Amino acid sequence: MDLTTDYMGLKLSSPIIAGSSGLTNSVEKIQKLEQSGAGAIVLKSIFEEEIVFEHEDILKEAEAAGVDLDQFDYYDFHLKGEKLNSYTDLIEGSKDAVSVPIIASINCTYSHEWISFAQQIEEAGADAIELNMFFLPSDFSRSSQEQENMYFKVVERLLDTVSIPIALKISYYFSSLGQMIKRLSNSGVAGLVLFNRFFSPDIDIDTLKIKPSFVLSSPGDLAISLRWIAIMANKVGCDLAASTGVHNGNAVIKQLLAGAKAVQVASSLYKNGPEQIRVMNDTLTQWMENKGHNSISEFRGKMSQEAASNPAVFERVQFMKYFS
């Protein structure tokens, strides 16, 4: 059975990608994911925020120690070197240890400061970069137009800096989501990941403190990404990968039928261990056998909005007569 798929010009032995998380932050864990049948690995993100905070600390220390801040460039450079070294070590170590594509991940907001890192990530051997870019649209001083423009500016800068494929992992917090996905898909990125899952706050009513809400997704969380993969499948200028709520092989099949080139999994691997990828691959293989498909291309997108017999169903949003 041929489970191969092309994603961002990379040949994947399986459409199941281990998504960026704490499970992809060491060579040992990455080896286990490959042994379990992952088609590619997205490394734990390097965070712009972490770098900037550490940067500020070093500047404070330097100032307190009476260091001439004209040497700012030196500290700046030195800091970047240190932070990135462990990340480039992870890329190099992973590339030596496994044969599946290694996708580095950068978490960023508005700043461009980290872009010089991308070059080093490419030099370290990463097969692609996934840009995990998000700012909650709660900044009342920026219009939606300004917020959206930032995505294009960052992508443009990154495209000028590296020649490996770039994927953009986005949220669904856009005022005109379909149009934004389409525009982003034509911005030069090779892939779009729909969608990221974020830390969300909850309130503890006993202690009256803020606590994290559910960190891991559940199978029901598949619906949002499934709808948008199906709607956008034949309208975009790049590959689509599905993320959020893919917990089993059936969810993988659904996303491929909707039109995804690949799926990403994280929560299910936290819950079930890396071997869950093998279970998912087995379910996919079995289903393909039952349906008489020899390769993914034979059925991918068969249930996209464009191909569906009732395309309107993907745009239905009200429960008009569900319990009547």
Ligand SMILES: Cc1cc2nc3c(=O)[nH]c(=O)nc-3n(C[C@H](O)[C@H](O)[C@H](O)COP(=O)(O)O)c2cc1C
């Ligand atoms: C504990 C944890 C850590 C994560 N860390 C990252 C990260 O560093 N970068 C990133 O892009 N996504 C990160 N994610 C998001 C996952 O890659 C994934 O997009 C999200 O969890 C939805 O997929 P899932 O339903 O399979 O968990 C993290 C998720 C979890 C649960």
